[in-house]
Amino acid sequence: MNKYTPVIGLEIHVELKTNSKMFCSCPANWFGKTPNTVTCPICLGMPGMLPVPNKMAVEWAIKIGKALGCTIAIHSKFDRKNYFYPDLPKGYQISQYDEPFGQNGIVTFSQKSKSGTIEKKQVLITRVHMEEDTGKLIHKDNETLVDFNRSGVPLVEIVTEPVFDNSDDVKRFLEELHTIIRSLGASDCDMEKGSMRLEPNISVTTKKGTLPNYKVEVKNINSFRYVKQAIDYEVKRHIELFEKGETPAQETRGYNEKKQVTFSQRTKEQAHDYRYFPDPDIPPMVFEQTSIDGLSLPEMPEAKLQRFMNDFGIKYDDAFILTRDANLSDYFELVVSKVATQSKIENMESRVASIIVNKKISVELSHDEFVAQAIQSLAPKHTDEKKLQEEIEKVIRDNPKPVEEYKKGKSATIMFLVGMVMRQMKGEADATVVKKQLERKLID
Numbered sequence: 001m002n003k004y005t006p007v008i009g010l011e012i013h014v015e016l017k018t019n020s021k022m023f024c025s026c027p028a029n030w031f032g033k034t035p036n037t038v039t040c041p042i043c044l045g046m047p048g049m050l051p052v053p054n055k056m057a058v059e060w061a062i063k064i065g066k067a068l069g070c071t072i073a074i075h076s077k078f079d080r081k082n083y084f085y086p087d088l089p090k091g092y093q094i095s096q097y098d099e100p101f102g103q104n105g106i107v108t109f110s111q112k113s114k115s116g117t118i119e120k121k122q123v124l125i126t127r128v129h130m131e132e133d134t135g136k137l138i139h140k141d142n143e144t145l146v147d148f149n150r151s152g153v154p155l156v157e158i159v160t161e162p163v164f165d166n167s168d169d170v171k172r173f174l175e176e177l178h179t180i181i182r183s184l185g186a187s188d189c190d191m192e193k194g195s196m197r198l199e200p201n202i203s204v205t206t207k208k209g210t211l212p213n214y215k216v217e218v219k220n221i222n223s224f225r226y227v228k229q230a231i232d233y234e235v236k237r238h239i240e241l242f243e244k245g246e247t248p249a250q251e252t253r254g255y256n257e258k259k260q261v262t263f264s265q266r267t268k269e270q271a272h273d274y275r276y277f278p279d280p281d282i283p284p285m286v287f288e289q290t291s292i293d294g295l296s297l298p299e300m301p302e303a304k305l306q307r308f309m310n311d312f313g314i315k316y317d318d319a320f321i322l323t324r325d326a327n328l329s330d331y332f333e334l335v336v337s338k339v340a341t342q343s344k345i346e347n348m349e350s351r352v353a354s355i356i357v358n359k360k361i362s363v364e365l366s367h368d369e370f371v372a373q374a375i376q377s378l379a380p381k382h383t384d385e386k387k388l389q390e391e392i393e394k395v396i397r398d399n400p401k402p403v404e405e406y407k408k409g410k411s412a413t414i415m416f417l418v419g420m421v422m423r424q425m426k427g428e429a430d431a432t433v434v435k436k437q438l439e440r441k442l443i444d
């Protein structure tokens with residue numbers, strides 16, 4: 001099957017957590033509310049109503065564009081995307097067509113390969129634009145109900161270039177994107193509530209580096225795992241069709257997570273012509289470069305990951321876990337600074353990281369309680385120096401082979417000897433001290 005290469009791109013919709021909706025003053029927090037109770041003539045699409053863009057939503061969309069390395073447009077506008085669907089009473093969705101807020105971005109992040117090496121990955125972002133969410137159809141037995149509470153909630157759409165050739169890389173990128181957007185505070189990206197929705201487009205090529213002349217979109221998936229499953233299912237399906245001498249149809253499909261299969265929803269023949277045109281009710285936007293530059297971003301997760309590794313000596317796996325959640329990394333940094341001021345323990349950052357990641361002390365504790373327990377567990381143990389010297393000498397005497405290997409340059413062997421000494425000392429010694437003393441002894 002090696003002659004086939006998957007070609008995968010992504011569209012991701014993210015609901016912003018503004019107080020009010022995109023173009024009216026209805027609350028944007030629609031989830032769980034009684035159907036059709038947070039609506040008004042604007043978000044219901046009544047004739048003659050004037051939409052007014054939500055400034056916070058525009059700023060967050062631009063911040064997302066900046067965080068994904070996009071060029072931010074000085075000129076931008078909203079367009080009408082015309083189509084008929086029961087969840088869209090006004091017959092068009094306000095979106096952005098040819099002047100999106102952000103274009104040509106790039107996201108760089110590290111990824112652990114199956115062999116354990118850390119690789120740099122880059123994903124090209126085509127565009128980041130803003131639109132309004134639609135209502136929600138609720139299918140019940142033989143009838144369909146519509147709830148307009150979600151109509152007009154601000155939505156950011158992120159489109160990637162078709163740069164992925166496997167579902168693992170897609171999943172890792174989506175996790176990074178999820179962390180980036182959450183760190184901006186722009187959205188909860190809560191998959192279960194549909195505030196982050198994923199649409200992979202998939203095709204398979206026999207000539208690596210060339211784009212196939214068809215693609216299949218799988219709509220509205222709400223978990224990273226399901227995206228991976230849907231992609232794997234589609235790639236297999238396409239290859240089987242090619243093997244039979246057929247070409248997969250250009251179409252839109254859905255994903256049934258219970259059966260773990262995709263199913264056809266719309267084929268090319270029914271494809272839409274959206275007849276975009278600028279929304280005449282909303283004036284075009286012109287931004288000052290200084291105000292775009294002035295929208296500052298917090299430290300991005302990948303930058304924080306690198307800083308934790310470089311400045312604190314934390315290993316990748318621990319740094320990765322700490323930097324997936326800004327609350328957890330903030331907790332870590334505060335605790336570390338308190339440990340540093342309240343104790344004379346040096347170079348303890350990687351050990352504090354390990355305490356948090358391995359849940360040796362609960363992060364549910366207040367900072368001060370955590371710090372007190374951490375200092376206790378980090379403090380050097382009271383050591384019987386005479387016994388320690390005896391044990392070190394004994395371990396060196398009893399383990400000639402590892403000692404020989406260490407002296408020949410296999411430096412990792414020292415940890416075996418440290419472990420032997422620590423066992424004899426029943427933990428009543430500081431492993432770093434033991435390591436230093438062993439090293440000194442073995443130079444002689």
Ligand SMILES: [Zn+2]
Pocket residue numbers: 021024025026038039040041042043044152
């Ligand atoms: Zn409204």
